[in-house]
Amino acid sequence: MDAGFPLAPGATIGILGGGQLGRMLALAAARLGFDVVVLTPEIDAPASRVARETLIAAYDDPDALARLADLSDVITYEFENVPAAAVERLKALGAPVAPGGQALAVAQDRVAEKTFLNEAGVKTVAFATVDSAEEAAEAARLLGVPALMKTRREGYDGKGQKWVEHAADAGAVFEALGGAPCILEAPADFVRELSIIAARGRDGGLAIYPIGENHHEAGILRRTVAPARAAPELAAQAERIAAQILTRLDYVGVIGVELFELSDGRLLANEIAPRVHNTGHWTQDGCEVCQFEQHIRAVVGWPLGPTEARARVEMVNLLGDEAGGWAKFAAEPETRLHLYGKREAKPGRKMGHVNRLSRLEPGR
Incomplete structure (x- = not known):
């Protein structure tokens, strides 16, 4: 300690x-x-x-x-x-x-992030560094198209990224992203997007939540269902990935790891977030100790809490004026409403979320 x-x-x-x-x-x-x-x-x-x-x-x-x-x-x-x-x-x-500076440095640069993941034994899509229009064209030729170009820094909820549909257009896409340093990622032939929320304490102990299944709209997370329906082998694979990342970073706190599930059952890591994560909001009403309390426990050096699910949860983000339906949500017996207190509702802005609870299936 x-x-x-x-x-x-x-x-x-x-x-x-x-x-x-x-x-x-x-x-x-x-x-x-x-x-x-x-x-x-x-x-x-x-x-x-x-x-x-x-x-x-x-x-x-x-x-x-x-x-x-x-x-x-x-x-x-x-x-x-x-x-x-x-x-x-x-x-x-x-x-x-906490978390430490290494986690922050890795997560702030997409090339550093994927390089770190590969060095930690965690597989990702193939990728290439792009610092010019010429490099963009060459990377597209080597990786194949379609491919996804993202700025190396900043960008979230679908911002700072564009698809390269034809190799000849790669340079123009690079310029459209402002000519900033970029990463070009080969597409992942995935069947669904998953995530896992995990924590590591100051004593090195781990606490890992069940995996969630995520659905996006226009690049923004719309809903997460957890625990995701998954074979034990898939869940174990996700837990190993989380443990490898946390241990390699000597991490303290909660981390979110976004994953692609491939048709053959393998998992690729997409991104890591060195913080509590939108896809972990389901834990507020689905677990005895939620991700937010878990993070506090970790950074202050307390024992980590249990992570078992006590209900199946569908977490739905409330965007823009959808939060205005608070009275309806509050009247639903199995719905738990979480509003963020933001003063102004804008299209696509996350104003809150709801957790809709259902009975946990046997064995989960």
Whole structure:
């Protein structure tokens, strides 16, 4: 166990980021007796309204980071695009940060991410680095088309990526993505998209949730059904992948691993997210200890909690004005409503989610 841990109730957890994930982390922390301080550039952020204190500043603001380090006994983050330099500065100030900087660096660069996964013994689609229109054309020729081009950094919910349908168009696609460094990925001939949520404690212990089956619309996660119907061998394969990643990173906290299931039963890793994950929201009502409490337990050095499913859950994201149907959702006996407190509904914006519960099938 790391020196100074476990933290006792009454300690303060700093969170970089004030969105819905930070909000749900803060709520979980409060239930365990911890205070939360949030650093976010956003005024009236969802997390700030359930936190003890909010520091409104850029993530790389040296004074704000110094204040956060002073106030916090441990610091975590709710999304992976926090500047790596900010985490390094916090560590230089003596503040413990979990997950560690390696996980952040890997997740922020798609080439580094897939390279890391392959080195950890986790298979991915074939890929190539693209730094120019000429390299784009050559990569498309070698990998074949169609292929998916993504910017190496930033981009989420389908943003920052385009399909290359013809090798001759690869250079134009690269330019359409702004000429930023890219990755070209060979297509995965998958039968469905899965994910696994897992945690690693400060003592190296692991806690892995059942796999979920994910469905996207327009590049945005629409729903997750968990536990997914899956043979024991497939579930074991997903658990091994999660364990390999967590151990290789010397990780502390919850991680989300997105997977492709191929027709022959093999799994390929698509992406990792070094944080609590949208596809893990089902655990809030489907498990004894949800992903948010699990993350708090891990970063403060507490024992990890049980991950067995106690219900089958269909998690559905509420986008835009769909959250306006709160009265209808609240009236459904088997539906649990989670709203994020965002002030303005925009098309495609995640405003909340519902978890619809059903009886767990025997053997699951």
